[in-house]
Amino acid sequence: MKWAVKTLCFLCVLCGASLCLSLDREAFSFTNYDLTLQVDPDQHRLGVRGKITLRNGTATPQKIAVLQISSSLDWKSIKAGDKAVQFVRQPFTSDMDHTGGLSEAIVTLPQPVAPHATIELEIAYEGVVLLDATRLTRIGTPEDAASSTDWDQIDSQFTAVRGAGYVAWYPIATEVANLSEGNSLFEVLGRWKARETDSTMHLQIDLSSQGSEMPKSFLSGVPCVAGLWEQARANSPMDVHCPDQRLRSDTPTLVIADYQVIERPGIEVRFLRGHDAAATNFADAAEKIAPFITDWFGRQREKAKTADLPDANAAPFESGSLLLTPLPTTESKLPGLAAAHQLTHASFLSFRPWIEEGLAHFAQALYVEQEKGRAAALDYMGLHRSALGQIEQATSAPRSEDEVNRSLVNTTSEEMYRSKAMYVWWMLRDMVGDAALKKALAAYRPEQDKEPSYLPRLIAAQTQHDLEWFFDDWVYRDRGLPDFKVESAFSRQTMTKTFMVTVTVDNLGTAGAQVPVTVKFATGEVTKRLDVLAKNKAVIRIEVPSAPQEIVANDGSVPESDIKNNTFKVEAPAN
Ligand SMILES: [Zn+2]
Numbered sequence: 012m013k014w015a016v017k018t019l020c021f022l023c024v025l026c027g028a029s030l031c032l033s034l035d036r037e038a039f040s041f042t043n044y045d046l047t048l049q050v051d052p053d054q055h056r057l058g059v060r061g062k063i064t065l066r067n068g069t070a071t072p073q074k075i076a077v078l079q080i081s082s083s084l085d086w087k088s089i090k091a092g093d094k095a096v097q098f099v100r101q102p103f104t105s106d107m108d109h110t111g112g113l114s115e116a117i118v119t120l121p122q123p124v125a126p127h128a129t130i131e132l133e134i135a136y137e138g139v140v141l142l143d144a145t146r147l148t149r150i151g152t153p154e155d156a157a158s159s160t161d162w163d164q165i166d167s168q169f170t171a172v173r174g175a176g177y178v179a180w181y182p183i184a185t186e187v188a189n190l191s192e193g194n195s196l197f198e199v200l201g202r203w204k205a206r207e208t209d210s211t212m213h214l215q216i217d218l219s220s221q222g223s224e225m226p227k228s229f230l231s232g233v234p235c236v237a238g239l240w241e242q243a244r245a246n247s248p249m250d251v252h253c254p255d256q257r258l259r260s261d262t263p264t265l266v267i268a269d270y271q272v273i274e275r276p277g278i279e280v281r282f283l284r285g286h287d288a289a290a291t292n293f294a295d296a297a298e299k300i301a302p303f304i305t306d307w308f309g310r311q312r313e314k315a316k317t318a319d320l321p322d323a324n325a326a327p328f329e330s331g332s333l334l335l336t337p338l339p340t341t342e343s344k345l346p347g348l349a350a351a352h353q354l355t356h357a358s359f360l361s362f363r364p365w366i367e368e369g370l371a372h373f374a375q376a377l378y379v380e381q382e383k384g385r386a387a388a389l390d391y392m393g394l395h396r397s398a399l400g401q402i403e404q405a406t407s408a409p410r411s412e413d414e415v416n417r418s419l420v421n422t423t424s425e426e427m428y429r430s431k432a433m434y435v436w437w438m439l440r441d442m443v444g445d446a447a448l449k450k451a452l453a454a455y456r457p458e459q460d461k462e463p464s465y466l467p468r469l470i471a472a473q474t475q476h477d478l479e480w481f482f483d484d485w486v487y488r489d490r491g492l493p494d495f496k497v498e499s500a501f502s503r504q505t506m507t508k509t510f511m512v513t514v515t516v517d518n519l520g521t522a523g524a525q526v527p528v529t530v531k532f533a534t535g536e537v538t539k540r541l542d543v544l545a546k547n548k549a550v551i552r553i554e555v556p557s558a559p560q561e562i563v564a565n566d567g568s569v570p571e572s573d574i575k576n577n578t579f580k581v582e583a584p585a586n
Pocket residue numbers: 329352356367368371
């Protein structure tokens with residue numbers, strides 16, 4: 012919390028100690044946005060006016076509210092109940108915005124807002140949204156890579172502007188986020204999203220459109236109804252009405268482009284001129300895999316929406332069931348992988364990232380398994396292992412209270428809720444079986460998920476296997492990773508001339524897991540599964556038809572910190 016102190020002191024100089032003592036940037040959540048956007052792609056301009064509703068989420072009355080927009084936008088007016096309110100404008104350095112800064116308005120409210128009470132403010136601001144990757148270049152990211160990552164801009168060729176965490180094109184209120192300080196941006200963004208899950212947004216877009224093509228706009232998965240063709244043709248501003256949208260964990264994203272569209276029952280793919288083949292390829296892949304995803308994750312709640320990005324190197328972006336990705340670069344195998352992820356989001360909704368994202372990544376591994384078998388799926392998951400290795404390095408020391416808070420249920424770390432969660436889902440599936448896991452997922456209702464133990468209980472209800480230790484090591488807490496070592500293996504010949512191998516597996520690591528133990532012999536192998544708790548040993552007997560040669564603990568399905576001690580050569584058995 013070093014930065015918080017620094018920021019407060021800075022403000023005390025700027026705006027007087029009495030005001031600053033009570034300044035809590037994250038005191039309010041924004042429960043409703045009702046905004047009219049004027050977008051002028053030729054001038055890169057954005058003008059916004061409208062109303063926002065702020066709710067005091069703290070236990071004390073709040074007299075000050077902080078509103079933040081991109082540093083490339085300027086506050087014009089802020090009113091409460093038709094009366095202009097006093098506010099101080101100041102730049103606020105933060106990587107929540109692509110420019111690396113926010114235009115902050117520190118608003119003195121007409122009267123204190125009681126805990127849990129709301130206040131409506133009328134706001135106006137304007138400016139430009141240009142391609143700007145300052146927050147990345149200033150930490151040393153090469154120019155090209157930076158602008159392929161922070162590709163947001165308003166432009167006559169193509170307009171795409173992502174919301175909180177990319178471009179603050181609607182007001183937010185957050186503490187400082189710093190990309191050079193580990194997980195800081197994810198944490199700030201995670202807190203913001205958690206406060207915004209019940210928010211709604213309603214937009215009206217005035218688009219000064221040029222030329223005869225009607226630009227189509229859509230917002231974070233909700234296509235905005237582009238009305239008035241005639242007006243657009245007449246070269247006058249066009250009204251675009253966007254239906255009310257619940258933000259959930261989505262990032263409101265405005266895209267205005269001359270798209271063509273392929274509509275299929277489960278997906279619509281919007282593509283740019285010349286990308287017909289790639290778009291068809293993507294839609295085909297999605298359609299092919301849709302029944303498989305439905306079988307695992309339930310019927311689609313909504314249509315998946317894919318939209319093309321013009322920069323072939325642009326980093327794909329997802330928000331809910333919306334995926335923005337350069338279509339021409341999708342190679343033959345990739346559309347299926349991307350579609351598996353996206354369709355899972357369209358089917359399964361959770362406000363917990365380890366469930367929402369973990370399952371979408373798990374679905375990709377399932378897809379690879381279906382296409383190419385288990386070994387290929389484990390290889391695919393292995394691509395995530397370097398991320399886990401970094402976590403492990405950072406956590407090899409005894410864990411503090413802070414680090415326990417990094418557990419999967421409440422993590423904001425992408426490595427955790429993507430890579431680690433994917434493995435957790437895969438291990439759960441290996442332990443309880445496909446049918447039981449599918450049943451547990453089918454019983455899941457996001458609105459009932461009030462406690463971290465809700466989903467684990469749904470899974471436990473489907474199996475006889477005791478999983479409490481597993482959830483405790485992997486989900487409720489972050490106990491790091493296991494480290495399996497085959498300590499010994501003895502074999503003896505049985506009366507029926509088969510071989511009984513007794514294998515002792517030692518788990519030197521800090522998390523328990525159920526690990527597959529494989530006995531290899533001249534003509535094949537036999538695998539059985541064994542629970543090995545953290546800092547514990549377990550023994551398993553495996554019968555094989557001929558003399559065992561090698562024992563291997565872990566086929567790669569359990570992430571572990573050291574995989575160099577997992578094999579054991581068996582000496583020729585004594586007769
Ligand atoms: Zn996702």
